[in-house]
Amino acid sequence: MIVISKVSKHFGAVQALEEVNLDIATGEFISIVGPSGCGKSTLLRIIADLLPTDGSVKKPNKGAFVFQDSALLPWRTVQKNVELLMELENVPDKKEKARQALLQVGLDGFEKSYPHQLSGGMKMRLSLARSLVLNPEYLLLDEPLSAVDELTREVLQEEIHEMWLKDKFTSILVTHNVAEAVYLSNRVVVMSPRPGKITHIVDIPFKKRTPEIRSKPQFSQLVIDICEKLRVREGNTAWK
Amino acid sequence: MEVKKILPPILILVLFFASWHIGARIYDMAFLLPGPWLVAKTFVSDFNIIMTGLGLTFKAAFIGYIIAIAIGISVATLMSLSKIMERSLYPYAILLQTVPVVAVAPLIVLWFGFEIKSIIIISVIISLFPIINNTLLGLKSTTKTLVELFDMHSTSKVTSFLKLSFPAAIPHTIAGMKISAGLSVIGAIVGEFIIGSGSESGGLGVQIIYAQADLETPLVMALILTATALGFAFFTTVSLLGYFLLHKWHESEI
Numbered sequence: 001m002i003v004i005s006k007v008s009k010h011f012g013a014v015q016a017l018e019e020v021n022l023d024i025a026t027g028e029f030i031s032i033v034g035p036s037g038c039g040k041s042t043l044l045r046i047i048a049d050l051l052p053t054d055g056s057v058k059k060p061n062k063g064a065f066v067f068q069d070s071a072l073l074p075w076r077t078v079q080k081n082v083e084l085l086m087e088l089e090n091v092p093d094k095k096e097k098a099r100q101a102l103l104q105v106g107l108d109g110f111e112k113s114y115p116h117q118l119s120g121g122m123k124m125r126l127s128l129a130r131s132l133v134l135n136p137e138y139l140l141l142d143e144p145l146s147a148v149d150e151l152t153r154e155v156l157q158e159e160i161h162e163m164w165l166k167d168k169f170t171s172i173l174v175t176h177n178v179a180e181a182v183y184l185s186n187r188v189v190v191m192s193p194r195p196g197k198i199t200h201i202v203d204i205p206f207k208k209r210t211p212e213i214r215s216k217p218q219f220s221q222l223v224i225d226i227c228e229k230l231r232v233r234e235g236n237t238a239w240k
Numbered sequence: 241m242e243v244k245k246i247l248p249p250i251l252i253l254v255l256f257f258a259s260w261h262i263g264a265r266i267y268d269m270a271f272l273l274p275g276p277w278l279v280a281k282t283f284v285s286d287f288n289i290i291m292t293g294l295g296l297t298f299k300a301a302f303i304g305y306i307i308a309i310a311i312g313i314s315v316a317t318l319m320s321l322s323k324i325m326e327r328s329l330y331p332y333a334i335l336l337q338t339v340p341v342v343a344v345a346p347l348i349v350l351w352f353g354f355e356i357k358s359i360i361i362i363s364v365i366i367s368l369f370p371i372i373n374n375t376l377l378g379l380k381s382t383t384k385t386l387v388e389l390f391d392m393h394s395t396s397k398v399t400s401f402l403k404l405s406f407p408a409a410i411p412h413t414i415a416g417m418k419i420s421a422g423l424s425v426i427g428a429i430v431g432e433f434i435i436g437s438g439s440e441s442g443g444l445g446v447q448i449i450y451a452q453a454d455l456e457t458p459l460v461m462a463l464i465l466t467a468t469a470l471g472f473a474f475f476t477t478v479s480l481l482g483y484f485l486l487h488k489w490h491e492s493e494i
Contacts (some may be wrong), residue, residue, distance in 0.1 A: 071385040
């Protein structure tokens with residue numbers, strides 16, 4: 001369980017976040033959507049202890065962060081990149097765990113390649129494998145798919161969903177893509193900018209997620225509803 | 241493909257020697273402007289003098305270069321680890337670059353004597369700044385997300401330095417070393433100029449002074465070409481090292 005209470009954040013005179021409260025159940029998948037500058041990445045960094053805050057965040061011990069730009073070490077091979085976090089945290093059996101993780105994300109055979117030789121999608125798979133190999137209790141994802149093309153994006157969404165089904169880590173995904181949020185999440189959190197705060201929380205009722213649900217009317221309706229909520233907020237603030 | 245790469249610089253070289261040759265023919269005063277052929281002959285006839293000079297200059301420049309690399313990387317590391325260190329040291333590192341080395345060299349010789357020690361020190365002074373500056377830049381060039389990744393998973397500053405900042409700095413350090421390669425030879429020659437006849441046996445710089453005094457212009461030119469080749473050899477060695485270290489991953493060498 002992750003409990004976010006009274007989290008606010010100032011950068012100088014600018015209020016980035018205003019009293020965010022949110023409880024996330026163990027094994028739940030939450031997405032945070034909102035326009036640029038609403039503080040959703042800031043919130044994710046506060047949860048990860050990368051930024052200080054006035055409020056409090058209670059969370060399990062073991063977590064991992066997946067960055068928008070994959071954050072791979074360019075001088076390390078694929079194999080050595082997967083081993084990196086295990087190396088830093090002194091996890092035993094690095095080699096074997098790395099082998100299995102690469103197999104799971106379909107990067108077996110690329111062990112000796114370097115990141116610059118991989119496509120954007122492969123880099124993100126590598127970044128995911130590097131985090132999941134730690135068996136994290138929670139996973140924070142900061143717009144992980146914003147840099148990949150549309151087709152790869154949907155395939156990777158399905159892969160992330162599979163990983164989540166298999167390992168049941170609690171997930172918080174920050175994204176601009178509403179369809180992505182609807183596809184992956186149990187709940188979608190809508191935020192408004194300046195100062196960033198939660199305006200709506202939308203339950204996503206799907207029991208089973210297969211690529212086909214993307215074309216269901218219910219799916220489209222959820223996407224439209226959430227987009228509407230985002231737009232209304234933006235309209236209001238602009239008008240004020 | 242390969243021929244296309246090699247041909248242009250070779251063409252320039254041929255053009256250079258040809259115009260030199262023609263110029264020397266027209267001017268026709270060998271003691272002022274000897275042609276390339278005469279310089280080549282001098283290179284053979286005075287081979288022993290030139291090689292002795294080369295050996296001494298190489299020794300001073302090489303030791304100076306290695307010391308500059310060691311000090312440069314250490315100082316840059318110190319500055320990257322502590323903001324206070326950077327603020328207190330960096331302005332003086334710049335002074336190293338702005339001080340006219342030719343003007344300071346006589347002072348160095350006064351202090352450290354008419355020996356190789358002084359030549360090495362002058363060589364270090366002139367080649368130090370590019371290594372400090374580039375290494376520091378490299379150590380600070382790690383992307384924000386990588387720093388955050390290490391903040392989340394690594395508790396030790398030393399680990400972060402060894403596994404993140406240091407490897408990230410290598411391409412920049414190599415670039416600095418390339419600049420300093422030629423400078424270290426220049427520093428050694430300047431040192432030898434100042435020491436001049438004060439030394440017992442002379443490096444290339446000393447030999448140039450002697451040959452110039454005797455109006456042996458072909459020898460002066462042969463010595464200059466040798467010193468140039470020495471700097472070039474340093475540069476090439478570092479370039480190869482850079483290729484060896486970086487060609488698998490860094491965009492500058494891929």
